[in-house]
Amino acid sequence: MPELAEVAYACSLWNPGLGSVVEEVICHPKSRVYRELDRKVLEEELVGEKLASAETHGKQMLFGLSGGNWMGLHLGMTGWLSVEDENYEAGKHDALVLRQSKRALVFRDPRQFGKLTLDQGKGKPEWWELLPPLMTCPEFTMELLKKVLKRHGRQPIKALLLDQRYFPGMGNWMADEVLWRAGIQPAKLSGKIETSKQKLLFEKIVFVALGAMDSVGKFGGDPPEDWLFHVRWKDGLLCPNSGEPLVREKIGGRTTCWSPALQK
DNA sequence: ATACCTGTTTCCCG
């Protein structure tokens, strides 16, 4: 589920735990989300510290703890956060449970493609500071987009949009939404996009990122009614704008929904 | 049983 706005929303679900001490850390003994991270270290460091801050950047999350620990979290394909009551018992797919006096903060991830990290230090970890500019900030510019399109000119634009080095937070449904709105075929090679369409592409990237954060990011749920989002998930539906059939096919390794009538 | 999946990393190729 989680791309840009869903990650922001999931992160906000742990807000009730801000300012409260972590009393117990329960780590799934097998889950792959720990990767290089030692479960024992995570437990020793977090127990007794307050959850002090929570923020997201694209698909990345960073939780600050009062004692100078920073827990990084990526939700992968099926990760999600929730708040349960203080007596909650970890379930089969609960990768991590942080128990506080009045609630339990839960990170659940059945497919275990998510990832947990821990850094220590006064300031935020270096990897966090080095994340690329958000699509909604002033440093994300038309010049940057042009450079990326040129550098990866042989890459289908759909595949390029999913590259987190340039479009942090962009996920599969967002990329389809952007290309549908910009009127660009997903398989079009990035280097072949006309100058006029480059401008449109830039505007739609920003529009979709802002619109998603404004709806999904704030309240969970779905984007506005007139988004491709609502018809992209199954075969045989019509393009809301042209009335012509939508196509669903694998492009850039991912299921892609697009409107041949509108996207050239 | 089969196919599919909102993400990333690794491996292999040219």
Added chain:
DNA sequence: CCGGGAAACAGGTA
């Protein structure tokens, strides 16, 4: 060394 594509990761769901 690089860019690009496919496979792998693991389990739920249709």
